[in-house]
């Protein structure tokens with residue numbers, strides 16, 4: 001798209017407004033001038049013609065009359081000569097005289113000697129005839145007189161005829177001259193009109209060419225560009241260069257519009273943090289790729305990637321570090337792919353990879369391995385070396401889904417399975433996974449309802465002194481009591497709650513209820529019973545947790561040491577540096593801290609000694625085989641030794657028999673928990689048990 005010519009060489013531009021004003025003015029002037037010239041020429045020609053016509057007509061009328069009178073005189077003269085009756089020839093002579101005196105003949109006097117001659121001729125003829133009558137008796141003389149009269153008449157007649165011919169010729173000459181003048185004037189008017197029309201045609205043509213080049217063509221181009229913009233095409237470099245100010249404004253506005261549209265598109269289709277496509281960009285590409293693959297009968301692979309334990313990085317190191325990690329992972333993922341593939345970020349720590357044109361699942365597996373390796377390389381952020389990993393779910397088109405929505409859902413399900421299988425691995429989608437997910441979603445929604453309906457209960461399992469008689473503490477264990485009264489074990493729903501944000505609400509409920517219970521025991525006089533509460537990974541990383549605990553302790557006026565918070569070894573060791581900070585914040589409140597399921601994770605002793613702990617809880621897996629498996633017995637012994645060397649108490653879980661009890665006592669365990677003593681029980685039963693402590697001791701295993 002052409003940038004508005006602000007940053008390029010400035011283009012000199014005309015003002016169309018001014019140009020059109022000048023053109024209109026010029027056209028009006030030219031028109032006025034043309035009309036003036038034509039009108040002047042036509043007017044003068046007409047005037048000339050009219051004037052010439054009038055003069056000629058007046059003058060020629062007299063001459064015509066004179067010619068007529070002369071012709072008549074000639075005819076009268078001829079008649080006079082032949083007329084014998086004196087009365088009649090006298091009358092004819094008199095008529096001739098009267099005609100000769102007519103003014104039309106007056107003007108001919110000089111030319112033909114007309115009037116005088118005509119009058120004299122009539123007078124002379126009359127006198128000659130009168131003289132002939134006066135001598136009637138002399139016939140010869142009479143004949144001579146008549147001959148003389150005849151000769152005289154013929155001579156005069158010839159003169160009169162000549163005069164009439166000359167006048168007639170002059171009339172014809174005058175008329176043709178006038179006609180010539182009129183036609184010359186008409187030709188001039190015609191020439192001027194044609195000239196004007198030619199100038200108008202040429203000027204109009206030039207104007208049309210000018211308008212087409214500088215107005216119409218750029219306008220059409222701008223309209224094409226706008227149409228392309230509407231279709232979402234890139235119009236970069238398509239804007240015309242214009243030479244008028246007004247169109248320049250339009251072109252610049254379209255340029256700005258296109259730049260804004262591109263910026264909006266970027267914001268709409270790309271992720272601002274990583275520069276990768278976002279959900280909408282991915283959806284568009286996915287639909288396109290599916291259409292293409294369907295037409296060409298090809299396979300696609302869609303991968304759903306989730307950064308393992310990203311939230312704890314975000315919570316403990318802050319959002320800036322979280323963002324930096326996301327950018328690094330985004331770059332690494334992009335680096336593993338071909339140009340035709342796509343990697344998108346859906347938000348949070350979720351990425352999607354689209355592999356176009358693969359030959360089968362093996363291809364997708366190969367790429368997934370590369371992605372796993374790339375994500376697993378250590379990341380250095382703000383001086384800390386972080387170990388990241390991703391879990392990947394893969395599904396294939398067309399086998400695992402025919403449309404984008406289904407493919408995304410199935411890849412997500414496969415990813416969830418990869419996470420459940422221990423993270424940092426990939427899983428291909430299988431139909432059976434769908435059912436597991438449906439089940440999980442159902443439980444999630446039921447858990448939400450359970451919270452609203454207050455269906456959770458706390459059970460309490462005593463922790464005994466080594467003698468197995470004295471209750472020193474208890475562990476709070478959640479149960480879900482459904483409407484029909486059935487109790488659901490936490491193992492069936494806590495992992496699901498941990499996958500969603502539900503664990504925060506459930507954990508908060510447990511903490512609240514546990515503190516209420518502690519307060520209740522206080523009022524009942526059981527002041528030294530400690531209560532242990534399990535913390536989920538999310539809770540431990542929650543920066544609000546210390547504040548909430550502090551508030552609950554203050555609200556119920558509890559001795560903080562009576563509240564024990566347990567975190568599993570694997571959660572504690574996930575990001576040990578982060579755990580240290582979180583545990584220290586809790587320890588600052590005075591609460592007790594314990595590591596649960598000890599021995600199942602991979603503890604780093606250097607970190608373990610930095611955790612501000614009070615107790616280690618030996619996992620019940622080691623206790624169960626303590627008698628039969630010498631390895632387990634050794635581990636138990638070593639764990640007791642380790643705890644004591646770190647100045648921690650050791651709690652043995654899952655004590656189910658007297659032999660286990662005896663063995664653990666021998667090893668030096670500080671506290672014992674298990675069915676051999678008591679099963680988890682409701683609050684009421686636990687209070688009854690506490691009250692029994694004041695009574696004579698009953699043998700263990702009867703709880």
Ligand SMILES: Nc1nc2c(ncn2[C@@H]2O[C@@H]3COP(=O)(O)O[C@H]4[C@@H](O)[C@H](n5cnc6c(=O)[nH]c(N)nc65)O[C@@H]4COP(=O)(O)O[C@H]3[C@H]2O)c(=O)[nH]1
Nearest residue numbers: 477478489490491494510534535536654655656674675676
């Ligand atoms: N076989 C055998 N089992 C014994 C014996 N003594 C105790 N147990 C069981 O061992 C589990 C001990 O709790 P845990 O290790 O913290 O393991 C707990 C804990 O990780 C989790 N959990 C329970 N309540 C909560 C809670 O309120 N919050 C969180 N985040 N997790 C909880 O659920 C797990 C299972 O809890 P429960 O089903 O109550 O199972 C309890 C308890 O009933 C024994 O002698 N033999």
